[in-house]
Amino acid sequence: MIGNQLIDLYARTISDEKQHSVSDGAAAGTEKRYQVLHKDYQNPDVLRKLAASIKDHTLHHLGDYLAKAEKALVSRGVKVHFASTGDDAKQTILSILQGHGVTSLTKSKSMAAEEIHLNPFLIENGIECLESDLGEFIIQLDDDIPSHIVKPIIHKNRREIAKTFQREGIAADYNDDPETITRRARAYLREKYFKAQAGITGANFVCADTGRMLLATNEGNSRFGMAPVPLHIALVGIEKIIPREKDLSVFLNLLGRSATGQQLTVYTEFINGPRSANQPDGPEHMHVVFMDNGRTDVLASNCREILRCIRCGACQNVCPVYRQASGHAYRSTYGGPVGAVLTPLLFGDRFPELADLPKASSLCGACNEVCPVDIPIPDLLLRLRDKAHREHVHSPAAIPMSPFAILATSPSLWRTAMTMSKAMNHLPIQVAPIKPLQDWLGQRTLPESHGGDFRKWYKTRKKG
Amino acid sequence: MTHPTARPLGKRVLLMGTCLCDAFYDDVARATVEVLEHLGYSVDYPEDQTCCGQPAFNSGEWSASRKVAKHAAEVFAGDLPVIVPSGSCAAMNRHGNLLQHEENPDPAITSLANRTWEVIDFIFNGIGIKSWPGRFEKPTRIAFHRSCHSRGTHTGEAVRTLLASIENAEVIPFGQQEQCCGFGGTFSVTFPHISGQMGTLKLDHILDTNPDMLCGIDMSCLMHLSGLAINQGRPIPHKHTIQILRDTLLS
Numbered sequence: 001m002i003g004n005q006l007i008d009l010y011a012r013t014i015s016d017e018k019q020h021s022v023s024d025g026a027a028a029g030t031e032k033r034y035q036v037l038h039k040d041y042q043n044p045d046v047l048r049k050l051a052a053s054i055k056d057h058t059l060h061h062l063g064d065y066l067a068k069a070e071k072a073l074v075s076r077g078v079k080v081h082f083a084s085t086g087d088d089a090k091q092t093i094l095s096i097l098q099g100h101g102v103t104s105l106t107k108s109k110s111m112a113a114e115e116i117h118l119n120p121f122l123i124e125n126g127i128e129c130l131e132s133d134l135g136e137f138i139i140q141l142d143d144d145i146p147s148h149i150v151k152p153i154i155h156k157n158r159r160e161i162a163k164t165f166q167r168e169g170i171a172a173d174y175n176d177d178p179e180t181i182t183r184r185a186r187a188y189l190r191e192k193y194f195k196a197q198a199g200i201t202g203a204n205f206v207c208a209d210t211g212r213m214l215l216a217t218n219e220g221n222s223r224f225g226m227a228p229v230p231l232h233i234a235l236v237g238i239e240k241i242i243p244r245e246k247d248l249s250v251f252l253n254l255l256g257r258s259a260t261g262q263q264l265t266v267y268t269e270f271i272n273g274p275r276s277a278n279q280p281d282g283p284e285h286m287h288v289v290f291m292d293n294g295r296t297d298v299l300a301s302n303c304r305e306i307l308r309c310i311r312c313g314a315c316q317n318v319c320p321v322y323r324q325a326s327g328h329a330y331r332s333t334y335g336g337p338v339g340a341v342l343t344p345l346l347f348g349d350r351f352p353e354l355a356d357l358p359k360a361s362s363l364c365g366a367c368n369e370v371c372p373v374d375i376p377i378p379d380l381l382l383r384l385r386d387k388a389h390r391e392h393v394h395s396p397a398a399i400p401m402s403p404f405a406i407l408a409t410s411p412s413l414w415r416t417a418m419t420m421s422k423a424m425n426h427l428p429i430q431v432a433p434i435k436p437l438q439d440w441l442g443q444r445t446l447p448e449s450h451g452g453d454f455r456k457w458y459k460t461r462k463k464g
Numbered sequence: 465m466t467h468p469t470a471r472p473l474g475k476r477v478l479l480m481g482t483c484l485c486d487a488f489y490d491d492v493a494r495a496t497v498e499v500l501e502h503l504g505y506s507v508d509y510p511e512d513q514t515c516c517g518q519p520a521f522n523s524g525e526w527s528a529s530r531k532v533a534k535h536a537a538e539v540f541a542g543d544l545p546v547i548v549p550s551g552s553c554a555a556m557n558r559h560g561n562l563l564q565h566e567e568n569p570d571p572a573i574t575s576l577a578n579r580t581w582e583v584i585d586f587i588f589n590g591i592g593i594k595s596w597p598g599r600f601e602k603p604t605r606i607a608f609h610r611s612c613h614s615r616g617t618h619t620g621e622a623v624r625t626l627l628a629s630i631e632n633a634e635v636i637p638f639g640q641q642e643q644c645c646g647f648g649g650t651f652s653v654t655f656p657h658i659s660g661q662m663g664t665l666k667l668d669h670i671l672d673t674n675p676d677m678l679c680g681i682d683m684s685c686l687m688h689l690s691g692l693a694i695n696q697g698r699p700i701p702h703k704h705t706i707q708i709l710r711d712t713l714l715s
Contacts, residue, residue, distance in 0.1 A: 004656070005655055007655070008656065027640065320643050320644045320646065320658075320665075324657075324658045324661050359524075359654065361648070362655075362662070363648060364644030365612050366615075366644065382521070382560075385523065386526045387524075388524055389525055398523065399523060401523050401529070402525070404532075405525075405529070408514040408517065408531075408532040409532060411539075415511075418486050436653045439656045443660045443695055444695055447488045447687060447691070448488070449487060449488060450488055450491075451486070451487050454494060455486070458494075
């Protein structure tokens with residue numbers, strides 16, 4: 001019996017309120033991206049394809065560029081670590097923190113950290129770890145999970161946030177005015193910054209030629225968090241390298257516009273390494289942890305284009321399935337189209353657990369159309385469906401296709417079936433004991449069968 | 465995935481009628497023949513044709529879909545243009561088929577890819593007809609759903625230009641036009657809830673603009689949308705673009 005897909009089942013369970021928050025927020029993001037990108041670029045495709053080719057080149061020579069980046073970073077006084085798994089990365093970060101006697105830190109938004117669940121790990125190990133990005137801070141207060149790459153709380157509305165602030169004692173009373181919420185969070189967080197002994201960040205780009213690292217934020221939280229602390233640790237996926245600083249002109253022009261419909265994010269931070277002699281503040285110690293965590297396996301697969309991703313979330317915003325189901329439906333850090341490709345791949349041997357994600361798409365191609373690095377996401381989803389089938393991963397909702405193939409390769413059988421399909425017009429097919437057919441027809445009226453009529457007309461007509 | 469670059473030289477074409485037209489929408493295949501013949505083309509319909517193989521391809525059963533694609537490539541062998549009244553089947557021939565054969569390219573499959581045209585793209589860019597001498601009897605507001613599988617092709621522009629050139633026709637914009645209707649073939653069966661929600665949203669946007677008819681280039685999208693609309697008590701007249709070209713010409 002053909003069952004239902006998990007993501008479809010999940011989509012039925014979410015409240016209308018949550019679904020509207022997600023779809024309204026996502027649609028607004030799509031609209032803003034379009035306006036800003038197309039206002040500034042007559043043909044953004046040229047830029048998208050250039051960005052894709054730079055990323056492909058880098059990935060093709062990733063070993064060389066990583067070595068180059070390491071050398072450049074070291075020459076700036078940065079300590080560089082390589083972590084092959086998420087556990088390695090967590091242990092590396094923990095031992096750096098312990099070496100500096102850190103018991104409290106602030107962390108700016110990092111998908112890499114989300115991917116390996118760094119926060120709970122550090123807290124378990126006795127380190128107070130405060131999210132300083134407003135959205136992530138609210139996620140932390142609610143013990144929730146981010147549901148979008150750049151808008152982690154896209155699934156929440158301001159009334160829920162106001163309630164959380166009241167419950168957690170961050171605000172004395174209920175107030176759901178967005179500006180008031182932000183001011184209250186700011187007042188609360190400000191004090192915490194000065195107690196922290198280290199700052200953890202991700203990185204949007206690392207330039208291999210100079211070792212300069214770039215962070216794009218809208219709240220200035222990573223910059224603020226770094227100013228008073230002696231230690232900065234950056235957790236960076238190995239695919240974040242770009243060859244040259246000047247390539248940033250391509251990527252920065254795409255990142256803000258694609259992610260939030262901004263020409264640039266409010267803060268674009270260039271990090272040159274630890275504090276130099278003539279700088280008044282900033283961390284004296286800086287560590288960069290380059291994390292693989294399955295990425296070299298992805299690089300070796302036939303879905304390597306997904307490593308071009310610059311985590312803008314444009315594919316999530318535009319995806320009609322994401323809008324209906326929310327990011328949480330994808331049971332992993334990365335939801336939406338990018339997640340449906342990336343997560344099952346990053347899961348390695350545990351691919352079967354998430355092999356249903358690539359099926360959660362009508363293959364409409366909107367994700368590819370908006371992707372700043374032109375990732376052919378529908379093609380990758382199809383390759384993963386093929387992979388799941390070849391590896392005999394059980395799928396509750398697979399419609400067996402071999403009968404179809406037999407019919408579609410036997411012309412006379414096919415013609416007979418077409419003519420016979422007319423019988424449907426006289427049978428109560430709604431009661432046929434085929435669950436998916438019943439479900440389909442429960443919502444839709446099927447047109448009348450005209451099986452074989454065109455063939456008959458074509459054969460018997462007089463040519464005009 | 466754009467249209468074939470070479471202009472068709474001769475005046476003969478092959479029609480890939482699509483399985484949906486074979487089963488339900490005979491008049492769409494018929495309109496395709498009538499319009500192409502009106503334009504001076506002779507249209508052959510190879511009778512051993514079945515389906516392009518997309519249902520199995522999208523399901524990830526590439527061993528099955530390659531067999532169907534191979535059959536199609538044999539049925540449509542030769543060097544004549546293959547015209548299909550569906551953006552989705554055109555995309556399967558032109559792109560999907562190459563994807564599922566990327567490890568073992570097959571010359572017959574590649575040849576089919578290079579010769580396949582979505583019919584409106586063929587009329588507009590292949591033959592080069594940039595306006596349509598048709599007429600609606602009274603002012604007609606048309607909502608055009610572009611169909612996702614025509615993304616990145618010239619079909620959308622071709623349809624809009626040809627429809628807009630018809631006397632008394634107005635192509636009206638509606639909200640979130642870039643969004644999918646939610647059909648997606650087997651997707652609508654295995655993701656019935658999400659598919660239905662997507663289709664309902666699409667209908668909301670279309671019906672908000674109070675069109676006289678819905679038009680498309682894929683009967684699959686139109687079957688899904690009109691089927692939902694009937695069950696929701698808000699049926700909407702719908703036609704394939706090629707039917708509009710024929711009907712306005714004859715009237």
